[in-house]
Amino acid sequence: MEKNLFNSPQPEVNIMDSLFAEMVFDKALLDFRKKKIQKKIDQSLLDRNKREFLRLIKELKNIS
Structure with a gap:
């Protein structure tokens, strides 16, 4: 007898x-x-790019 997996009951997903x-x-x-x-x-530090450094620091603070 074949087992039909499409019709078998699916376990409830626990919230x-x-x-x-x-x-x-x-x-x-x-x-x-x-x-x-x-x-x-x-x-940016290696490149001595102050503008990019400040922008990235602000971005990092915003997601932290």
Whole structure:
């Protein structure tokens, strides 16, 4: 007898699990964005680009 997976009952998604997964994803995305900005800040320092440095510092503060 074949098992039809399309008609089998699907487990309920726990709301708490969904919220937790969303929080983990948001945190990972925020950390990624911060690291990307920090690398750009480092480069602006190496380039002695004060305007870019100040802009990036402000951007980093806004997302922190």
